[in-house]
Amino acid sequence: MIRFEDVSVTYDGAAQPAVQGLDFEVPEGELVLLVGPSGVGKSTLLGAVSGLVPHFTGGTLRGRVTVAGRDTHTHKPRELADVVGTVGQDPLSHFVTDTVEDELAYGMESLGLAPDVMRRRVEETLDLLGLAGLRDRPLATLSGGQQQRVAIGSVLTPHPQVLVLDEPTSALDPAAAEEVLAVLQRLVHDLGTTVLLAEHRLERVVQYADQVVLLPAPGAAPVLGSPAEVMAVSPVHPPVVALGRLAEWTPLPLTVRDARRRADGLRERLAGQEPARGTTLFTGPLPDSRPPTTRWRIRKTPAPTPARTAEVQALSVRRAGIDALRRVDLTLAPGETVALMGRNGAGKSTLLNTLVGLVAPTSGSVRVGGLTPHRTAPRDLVRRVGLVPQEPRDLLYADTVAAECTAADADAGAEPGTCRALVSDLLPDVTDDIHPRDLSEGQRLALALAIVLTARPPLLLLDEPTRGLDYAAKSRLVTILRALAAEGHAIVLATHDVELAAELAHRVVLLAEGEVIADGPTAEVVVASPSFAPQTTKILAPQQWLTVAEVREALA
Amino acid sequence: MPSSNPLKGRGELRDQPGRRRTRRATDRGNSSRAPNPANVTHPGAWWTWSLGLATAATRTTNPLLLTLLITVTAYVVATNRTPTPWSRSYTAFAKLALAVLLIRLLFATALGSPIPGTHTLLTLPEVPLPHWAQGIRLGGKVTAEGLTFAFYDGLKLATLLICVGAANALANPARLLKSLPGALYETGVAVVVALTFAPNLVADVQRLRAARRLRGRPDRGLRGLLQVGLPVLEGSLERSVALAAAMDARGYGRTAQVPASVRRTTTALTLGGLLGVCAGTYGLLTAEGGGYGLPLLLAGVVAAAAGLRLGGRRTLRTRYRPDPWGARAWLVAGSGAAVAALLTLASVRDPGALAPGVVPLVAPTLPLWPAAAVLLGLAPALPTFKEPS
Numbered sequence: 001m002i003r004f005e006d007v008s009v010t011y012d013g014a015a016q017p018a019v020q021g022l023d024f025e026v027p028e029g030e031l032v033l034l035v036g037p038s039g040v041g042k043s044t045l046l047g048a049v050s051g052l053v054p055h056f057t058g059g060t061l062r063g064r065v066t067v068a069g070r071d072t073h074t075h076k077p078r079e080l081a082d083v084v085g086t087v088g089q090d091p092l093s094h095f096v097t098d099t100v101e102d103e104l105a106y107g108m109e110s111l112g113l114a115p116d117v118m119r120r121r122v123e124e125t126l127d128l129l130g131l132a133g134l135r136d137r138p139l140a141t142l143s144g145g146q147q148q149r150v151a152i153g154s155v156l157t158p159h160p161q162v163l164v165l166d167e168p169t170s171a172l173d174p175a176a177a178e179e180v181l182a183v184l185q186r187l188v189h190d191l192g193t194t195v196l197l198a199e200h201r202l203e204r205v206v207q208y209a210d211q212v213v214l215l216p217a218p219g220a221a222p223v224l225g226s227p228a229e230v231m232a233v234s235p236v237h238p239p240v241v242a243l244g245r246l247a248e249w250t251p252l253p254l255t256v257r258d259a260r261r262r263a264d265g266l267r268e269r270l271a272g273q274e275p276a277r278g279t280t281l282f283t284g285p286l287p288d289s290r291p292p293t294t295r296w297r298i299r300k301t302p303a304p305t306p307a308r309t310a311e312v313q314a315l316s317v318r319r320a321g322i323d324a325l326r327r328v329d330l331t332l333a334p335g336e337t338v339a340l341m342g343r344n345g346a347g348k349s350t351l352l353n354t355l356v357g358l359v360a361p362t363s364g365s366v367r368v369g370g371l372t373p374h375r376t377a378p379r380d381l382v383r384r385v386g387l388v389p390q391e392p393r394d395l396l397y398a399d400t401v402a403a404e405c406t407a408a409d410a411d412a413g414a415e416p417g418t419c420r421a422l423v424s425d426l427l428p429d430v431t432d433d434i435h436p437r438d439l440s441e442g443q444r445l446a447l448a449l450a451i452v453l454t455a456r457p458p459l460l461l462l463d464e465p466t467r468g469l470d471y472a473a474k475s476r477l478v479t480i481l482r483a484l485a486a487e488g489h490a491i492v493l494a495t496h497d498v499e500l501a502a503e504l505a506h507r508v509v510l511l512a513e514g515e516v517i518a519d520g521p522t523a524e525v526v527v528a529s530p531s532f533a534p535q536t537t538k539i540l541a542p543q544q545w546l547t548v549a550e551v552r553e554a555l556a
Numbered sequence: 557m558p559s560s561n562p563l564k565g566r567g568e569l570r571d572q573p574g575r576r577r578t579r580r581a582t583d584r585g586n587s588s589r590a591p592n593p594a595n596v597t598h599p600g601a602w603w604t605w606s607l608g609l610a611t612a613a614t615r616t617t618n619p620l621l622l623t624l625l626i627t628v629t630a631y632v633v634a635t636n637r638t639p640t641p642w643s644r645s646y647t648a649f650a651k652l653a654l655a656v657l658l659i660r661l662l663f664a665t666a667l668g669s670p671i672p673g674t675h676t677l678l679t680l681p682e683v684p685l686p687h688w689a690q691g692i693r694l695g696g697k698v699t700a701e702g703l704t705f706a707f708y709d710g711l712k713l714a715t716l717l718i719c720v721g722a723a724n725a726l727a728n729p730a731r732l733l734k735s736l737p738g739a740l741y742e743t744g745v746a747v748v749v750a751l752t753f754a755p756n757l758v759a760d761v762q763r764l765r766a767a768r769r770l771r772g773r774p775d776r777g778l779r780g781l782l783q784v785g786l787p788v789l790e791g792s793l794e795r796s797v798a799l800a801a802a803m804d805a806r807g808y809g810r811t812a813q814v815p816a817s818v819r820r821t822t823t824a825l826t827l828g829g830l831l832g833v834c835a836g837t838y839g840l841l842t843a844e845g846g847g848y849g850l851p852l853l854l855a856g857v858v859a860a861a862a863g864l865r866l867g868g869r870r871t872l873r874t875r876y877r878p879d880p881w882g883a884r885a886w887l888v889a890g891s892g893a894a895v896a897a898l899l900t901l902a903s904v905r906d907p908g909a910l911a912p913g914v915v916p917l918v919a920p921t922l923p924l925w926p927a928a929a930v931l932l933g934l935a936p937a938l939p940t941f942k943e944p945s
Contacts, residue, residue: 081807093798105876110807112872382772394767411772
């Protein structure tokens with residue numbers, strides 16, 4: 001269905017091809033997963049299928065890409081619109097109209113389908129994707145998962161033979177991601193659609209794939225094979241695969257269910273051992289400057305401590321007629337890492353914004369380092385609390401890394417060179433004159449983190465830090481954050497990434513509809529919840545292991 | 557109206573697994589849904605109605621009639637609007653209208669008024685201006701006549717704005733696009749996309765100013781606004797490019813092959829038609845061109861329409877559920893047109909009542925039959941003609 005014949009793509013002004021040596025075929029009716037670290041050209045490959053590369057992005061494409069027999073050299077994206085449906089990373093930038101039903105019809109209108117055919121297909125698609133109740137809703141009012149489903153539906157109505165998706169679940173909470181994947185599964189099984197998708201969160205998708213295309217490194221030739229074969233050698237892999245490799249299971253399990261069947265032996269070897277959480281949680285790979293934090297900090301009702309980084313009492317926030325937060329209590333102690341979890345729109349970002357003074361509480365009190373954030377001047381507040389927003393780009397204004405660092409030193413009133421030293425620690429190979437926009441997603445996050453850390457705030461907040469990060473960038477982030485916690489920074493992460501929470505957090509706070517529904521040690525909270533439990537926990541239940549690293553340490 | 561709240565609805569939706577979720581979604585969806593296209597009134601009808609009322613407003617300065625017009629629009633909007641984002645525009649336009657009225661009064665007070673008046677209300681200190689600024693006055697006498705004139709004039713302008721606001725609130729501008737001829741559709745999409753640029757820009761500015769606070773810089777003041785300018789523009793540009801890519805990949809701009817002769821005829825008809833319209837309008841507006849003006853204008857319109865129709869052959873587009881022009885659309889458009897026609901007639905037959913004098917100052921009276929004519933504009937709010945829900 002999709003054929004790459006010795007394809008390479010070189011963007012204008014680039015010395016190296018973005019991808020090269022692509023020579024493979026995607027058969028009809030298969031779900032093919034594209035994996036690889038950040039920056040290996042996954043999006044370029046996907047764009048080449050829909051013809052957007054090179055017709056829209058510029059650059060030179062050598063070789064030949066054919067989709068359903070049409071050569072993308074001679075067919076522009078709009079002439080491929082009836083065979084390829086493309087959904088990008090951000091569904092909002094994909095929408096042309098403003099209500100669900102019009103959006104579903106838009107592609108068909110462009111193709112000139114007959115009105116009765118359009119009507120029928122819109123109704124079918126509404127049912128297929130479970131959108132019937134939302135048909136007249138304005139798109140801007142939908143949740144992330146609903147928007148993603150509408151975006152998929154909008155390219156589905158012209159009945160394309162090929163569906164191309166770039167990170168369809170990255171921004172979604174676990175439940176919404178499952179909704180979207182169930183739809184894709186159904187398309188492949190019931191309609192015989194060929195699906196090509198790229199995704200960083202392999203733990204969510206790898207079990208659905210028929211084949212995996214691995215781009216191991218920039219410019220390297222792709223590896224094609226069955227999911228189990230490719231995962232055995234892939235530098236990026238989900239925890240279930242890491243555990244399988246550790247325990248040397250063959251064939252390699254890809255699902256929690258397969259892994260559980262083979263896990264008896266491992267469970268026996270681990271029986272009687274306790275996860276060494278006291279040390280793994282408080283001392284990262286970097287040397288610990290403080291004595292290990294005592295246990296009482298992670299209890300739900302801590303004993304009165306002399307130093308609390310932040311205290312939130314009976315906090316309610318009401319915005320635009322919505323109760324974003326209802327009577328939330330939260331105490332943060334130095335050196336503590338808290339994961340804030342819950343579905344899209346549960347109030348996680350609002351809570352972080354309140355802590356940093358962007359949102360004023362409607363009632364209740366917020367104290368950060370003895371100050372009331374929304375009444376404190378920004379200059380003083382940066383030394384108490386720092387937030388890395390969901391889009392780290394928002395924090396960056398200057399056109400070079402060096403200028404950004406100088407500005408950060410001035411803003412924080414720190415010694416000149418403080419920020420640059422932090423950047424060198426976090427990003428060893430980034431030079432002064434790079435434009436922040438040319439950094440990869442993970443590098444940009446690290447730069448924003450360095451800027452926030454320049455003021456040395458005792459409380460550090462991160463909103464969805466792992467969105468768009470590959471496993472390598474994520475593990476670097478984990479190392480950095482562990483070191484910061486060991487130095488006594490209190491850290492709050494709002495995240496959908498259960499694996500990250502399991503690895504990093506001492507405590508998990510679950511939010512639902514603006515209320516705290518669970519607050520306790522990570523092991524207790526995530527083990528109790530099927531959708532928030534990490535894969536390792538599910539595999540080794542009833543034993544309470546959270547990460548592969550814990551298991552590896554216990555076996556050593 | 558808590559159930560119209562999309563965010564809350566969304567939160568509750570997720571709780572329901574499987575089938576139940578779908579049913580719940582339907583229940584909750586009802587409250588904040590846009591009108592179903594099957595029983596919606598054609599947006600063109602609403603625009604005709606409100607432009608009819610606006611035309612009526614230009615024919616009179618009688619504050620009682622103007623207030624009556626505003627009341628009519630407010631009542632119809634209140635009874636017919638749907639809980640959609642664009643329906644909030646009526647309030648926005650009403651505020652704008654009030655601001656316009658106040659500014660008009662302020663100018664009349666500060667800059668004086670050309671209306672000669674004898675009832676002096678107060679005397680402001682007059683600023684002496686150099687001789688080259690002759691004819692401009694700052695301060696000085698403020699007369700009741702001048703203020704009344706400014707009030708009548710401002711109220712007329714305010715009524716026009718409110719009429720436009722009513723059209724915006726009742727008919728989604730994007731739906732009007734569906735009624736454009738095929739040849740113009742793609743230009744129309746470009747315009748609508750460009751219009752959404754502004755709200756996105758405002759949202760971006762707000763987000764980035766908040767981000768300034770995170771870096772310890774003041775988030776208010778002009779400097780703050782200027783410093784986020786470049787990132788905001790970069791962001792909007794990136795979004796536009798992403799949207800353009802998405803539209804291209806979804807078949808925007810696909811064209812059909814048409815013979816060269818048809819293409820040439822289309823160009824000739826459209827250009828000739830537009831020239832005819834221009835020349836005809838000029839003829840109508842000048843005193844001496846009365847003879848050839850109207851025929852030329854009509855010929856131009858016909859040629860341009862034929863050109864557009866022929867040009868439509870190049871586009872493959874079809875329409876999904878176009879809005880039907882039904883009995884209700886006739887009623888809505890007709891009531892607006894009737895108000896416009898009757899008030900125009902009244903302004904010819906009884907100019908005194910529709911434009912109450914300010915020199916000498918007289919209390920305006922409500923002329924009976926023009927007032928009754930304005931009330932015709934209420935027809936869309938009649939319960940028997942309400943949209944089936």
